[in-house]
Amino acid sequence: MxxxxxxxxxxxxxxxxxxxxxxxxxxxxxxxxxxxxxxDIFKGETLGLVGETGCGKTTVGRxxxxxxxxxSGGIIFDxxxxxxxxxxxxxKIRQRMQMIFQDxxxxxxxxxxxxxxVKAPLDVHTKMxxxxxxxxxxxLLDIVGLNPDFVNRYPHEFSGGQRQRIGIARALALEPAxxxxxxxISSLDVSIQAQxxxxxxxxxxxxxxxxxxxxxxxxxxRHISDRMAVMYLGKIMELADRxxxxxxxxxxxxxxxxxAVPIPDPDSTAAHDRILLDGDIPNPKNPxxxxxxxxxxxxxxxxxxxxEPEYREIKENHWTACHFAEVTP
Amino acid sequence: MTSIIEIKNLKTxxxxxxxxxxxxxxxxxxxxxxxxxxxxxxxxxxxSVHAMSIMQLIPDPPGKITNGEIIFxxxxxxxxxxxxxxxxRGRDIAMIFQDxxxxxxxxxxVGYQIVEAIRLHNDVTKKEARKRAGELLxxxxxxxxxxxxxxxxxxxxxxxxxxxxxxxxxxxxxxxLIADEPTTALDVTIQAQIVDLVKKLQDELGMAxxxxxxxxxxxxxxxxxxxxMYAGSIIETxxxxxxxxxxxxxxxxxxxxxxxxxxxxxxxxxxxxxxxPPDLLxxxxxxxxxxxxxxxxEKCVAERPILxxxxxxxxxxxxxxxxxxxxxxx
Ligand SMILES: Nc1ncnc2c1ncn2[C@@H]1O[C@H](COP(=O)(O)OP(=O)(O)OP(=O)(O)O)[C@@H](O)[C@H]1O
Ligand SMILES: Nc1ncnc2c1ncn2[C@@H]1O[C@H](COP(=O)(O)OP(=O)(O)OP(=O)(O)O)[C@@H](O)[C@H]1O
Ligand code: SF4
Ligand SMILES: [Mg+2]
Ligand SMILES: [Mg+2]
Numbered sequence: 001m002x003x004x005x006x007x008x009x010x011x012x013x014x015x016x017x018x019x020x021x022x023x024x025x026x027x028x029x030x031x032x033x034x035x036x037x038x039x040d041i042f043k044g045e046t047l048g049l050v051g052e053t054g055c056g057k058t059t060v061g062r063x064x065x066x067x068x069x070x071x072s073g074g075i076i077f078d079x080x081x082x083x084x085x086x087x088x089x090x091x092k093i094r095q096r097m098q099m100i101f102q103d104x105x106x107x108x109x110x111x112x113x114x115x116x117x118v119k120a121p122l123d124v125h126t127k128m129x130x131x132x133x134x135x136x137x138x139x140l141l142d143i144v145g146l147n148p149d150f151v152n153r154y155p156h157e158f159s160g161g162q163r164q165r166i167g168i169a170r171a172l173a174l175e176p177a178x179x180x181x182x183x184x185i186s187s188l189d190v191s192i193q194a195q196x197x198x199x200x201x202x203x204x205x206x207x208x209x210x211x212x213x214x215x216x217x218x219x220x221x222r223h224i225s226d227r228m229a230v231m232y233l234g235k236i237m238e239l240a241d242r243x244x245x246x247x248x249x250x251x252x253x254x255x256x257x258x259x260a261v262p263i264p265d266p267d268s269t270a271a272h273d274r275i276l277l278d279g280d281i282p283n284p285k286n287p288x289x290x291x292x293x294x295x296x297x298x299x300x301x302x303x304x305x306x307x308e309p310e311y312r313e314i315k316e317n318h319w320t321a322c323h324f325a326e327v328t329p
Numbered sequence: 330m331t332s333i334i335e336i337k338n339l340k341t342x343x344x345x346x347x348x349x350x351x352x353x354x355x356x357x358x359x360x361x362x363x364x365x366x367x368x369x370x371x372x373x374x375x376x377s378v379h380a381m382s383i384m385q386l387i388p389d390p391p392g393k394i395t396n397g398e399i400i401f402x403x404x405x406x407x408x409x410x411x412x413x414x415x416x417x418r419g420r421d422i423a424m425i426f427q428d429x430x431x432x433x434x435x436x437x438x439v440g441y442q443i444v445e446a447i448r449l450h451n452d453v454t455k456k457e458a459r460k461r462a463g464e465l466l467x468x469x470x471x472x473x474x475x476x477x478x479x480x481x482x483x484x485x486x487x488x489x490x491x492x493x494x495x496x497x498x499x500x501x502x503x504x505x506l507i508a509d510e511p512t513t514a515l516d517v518t519i520q521a522q523i524v525d526l527v528k529k530l531q532d533e534l535g536m537a538x539x540x541x542x543x544x545x546x547x548x549x550x551x552x553x554x555x556x557x558m559y560a561g562s563i564i565e566t567x568x569x570x571x572x573x574x575x576x577x578x579x580x581x582x583x584x585x586x587x588x589x590x591x592x593x594x595x596x597x598x599x600x601x602x603x604x605x606p607p608d609l610l611x612x613x614x615x616x617x618x619x620x621x622x623x624x625x626x627e628k629c630v631a632e633r634p635i636l637x638x639x640x641x642x643x644x645x646x647x648x649x650x651x652x653x654x655x656x657x658x659x
Contacts, residue, residue, distance in 0.1 A: 052516035052517070052518065052519075053487075053516055159605050161605075189371040189372050189543070190371065190543065190545075190584055190587055190588060191371065191583055191584055191587050191601060191602035192601075192605075193587065194586075194587030194588075194599040194600070194601035194602070195601040195602075195603070197599060198598070198599055198601055216516070216517070218517065218591060219546075219588070219589045219590055219591045219593075220589050222589070222591060222593075222595075223589035223593065223595075223597075223599070242595065243595065246591065256518060257517065257518060258591065259521075260517045260518045260520065260521035261517055261546070261591045262520075262521075262524075262544065262546030262547045262549065262550045263546055263549065263550075263590055263591060263592060264545040264546045264548075264549050264573070264585060264588050264590060265549055265573060265590070266549045266550075266569045266570050266573050266574070267570070267574070268549065268550075268592070270591075270592070271550050274521060274525075276518075276521055276522060276525055277518045277521075277522070279472075280486045280488055280489070280519070281516075
């Protein structure tokens with residue numbers, strides 16, 4: 001893939017959730033939420049993960065941190081094989097991988113002050129004395145742009161954007177190398193989204209953080225990412241640097257997805273070239289055979305309904321899973 | 330063009346235990362028949378309450394329309410009796426609500442609900458209404474429309490439910506369709522289908538559409554004119570190119586600057602608007618945007634600016650210093 005050593009390598013990762021039924025609640029099938037996904041994340045970079053509701057983005061993030069037990073596949077984090085780790089080693093290494101969540105209301109304990117929320121990871125994982133902890137909390141609040149005098153306030157006294165900053169301060173407490181950002185701005189208003197995204201970009205520059213940035217908003221993901229992965233029904237359809245994904249997408253799904261994004265400019269002609277997809281995303285309990293995009297693909301051929309396309313590197317650092325990627329103009 | 334609806338000095342208040350929520354503050358504007366008006370602004374700025382005021386569906390108590398006129402085809406809707414207003418609702422003015430799951434009743438089939446909507450305003454038999462309902466579902470692009478009439482809402486996907494809502498909204502061929510965030514909950518490929526559908530229907534049927542949304546992209550694509558709301562007031566309004574390309578309100582400028590565009594040069598910095606919108610329980614005396622505004626001076630803090638017409642353009646702005654603002658609209 002690259003001569004640089006990745007911070008995280010995910011290989012052939014699968015996470016299937018059982019579907020149970022009948023009076024005995026026996027397993028009668030599986031939702032293939034993540035189905036054979038491979039990617040790397042390098043130190044200090046942002047990998048954007050996009051795709052429509054239910055395509056498996058959150059499950060990728062959580063399984064990669066082994067918050068979900070993978071069905072199969074490999075995860076190497078900074079040279080360590082996460083799959084092989086026992087519970088206590090795993091807890092130690094998770095200090096270096098943190099997560100921030102979509103809902104800044106639900107993810108903070110309403111009965112804890114801001115100070116104690118940010119302090120909790122320091123209590124559990126460090127041997128700092130109380131003076132050191134106090135100083136570190138002040139420093140963290142300052143880094144994320146919150147007034148350090150707010151330490152004794154409760155989450156409900158803050159706006160959505162401010163709560164997201166509290167979540168970021170908590171995630172930074174143990175100096176992680178990687179933060180999984182799962183829709184960190186989706187619940188915020190536009191003018192507040194930019195505040196949080198600018199903060200995440202600043203922190204990345206200063207602290208050398210890597211991000212897995214999960215979101216629906218393609219314009220925002222393209223803005224913040226170095227590389228982007230496009231998911232559909234549990235699989236990565238295409239992965240490349242952000243300009244290749246935007247300017248030279250080869251997968252028909254990526255093309256349709258990019259063309260569907262409205263541009264906030266009444267003179268933009270992008271909508272004229274829009275590729276409208278028919279129908280809806282298939283039920284993930286019962287995905288199509290062959291290529292999983294075949295029910296909506298505007299260029300599907302007979303082969304697409306019988307043979308699953310291989311996920312492969314078609315150009316340097318440009319990966320995709322479409323039978324016709326090499327011949328796409 | 331003739332105007333279809335004219336709203337004058339509309340004020341809507343909620344009288345709550347914590348105080349008076351000033352949700353809609355002196356809103357005035359006109360919609361022409363057949364035009365698409367985009368209404369944008371951040372969460373809580375009064376978009377839905379202003380639309381519910383037009384429909385007179387504000388829960389009372391705690392809500393009340395305390396001032397204004399809503400002139401629709403020469404009559405002030407605020408002076409009509411409940412019975413007269415019920416006739417207008419659905420027949421002349423239809424509304425699609427923010428959450429399709431709450432506005433489609435889960436215990437009745439989709440077909441039954443459309444049939445009832447049709448029969449409420451038209452003297453037709455059940456059979457005729459059912460035929461019409463099937464045609465409407467087909468019109469909004471639901472495959473196998475006839476058979477799908479007997480499905481319950483939960484058997485529809487999110488996109489199909491939104492289409493069914495549009496079908497119901499269109500059932501009496503209203504002159505004005507108010508759509509409150511009709512695509513916000515949908516994925517972008519499904520949103521593209523709905524936007525395309527609504528543009529086609531508008532071409533065919535010629536009704537006026539008010540499209541309420543957070544998404545400045547969708548508005549740019551489909552609207553003729555736009556109202557930008559902030560803290561219960563319209564702070565900038567006009568023909569779409571004027572507002573996007575010659576932006577004159579610092580809030581609109583900030584909003585456009587905080588949006589990344591898919592076709593941006595990479596590395597373009599987002600110009601975020603600092604701070605937060607004001608509390609509608611305690612609106613400041615002067616300009617509601619003053620606390621967040623880089624152009625603020627004493628006058629802004631003391632006196633509230635009202636919409637002022639920019640000579641020669643279909644464009645109005647409520648800012649004391651709009652002439653200083655170089656809206657290149659990116
Ligand atoms: N704990 C679970 N048990 C069973 N199925 C699950 C579970 N979590 C997720 N799924 C299913 O796995 C699929 C992928 O879900 P996931 O939450 O990862 O999607 P997503 O891409 O994050 O969607 P969204 O954009 O809506 O957040 C969905 O079909 C979902 O219903
Ligand atoms: N029943 C109510 N009682 C008290 N306040 C209310 C009530 N309904 C709405 N409000 C207040 O009126 C203001 C305007 O709300 P409205 O729903 O119109 O916002 P909106 O612009 O539609 O926001 P969103 O984008 O989140 O839908 C808000 O401050 C809201 O809290
Ligand atoms: S009136 Fe003053 S505070 Fe309000 S937007 Fe204009 S310059 Fe800013
Ligand atoms: Mg998710
Ligand atoms: Mg609303």
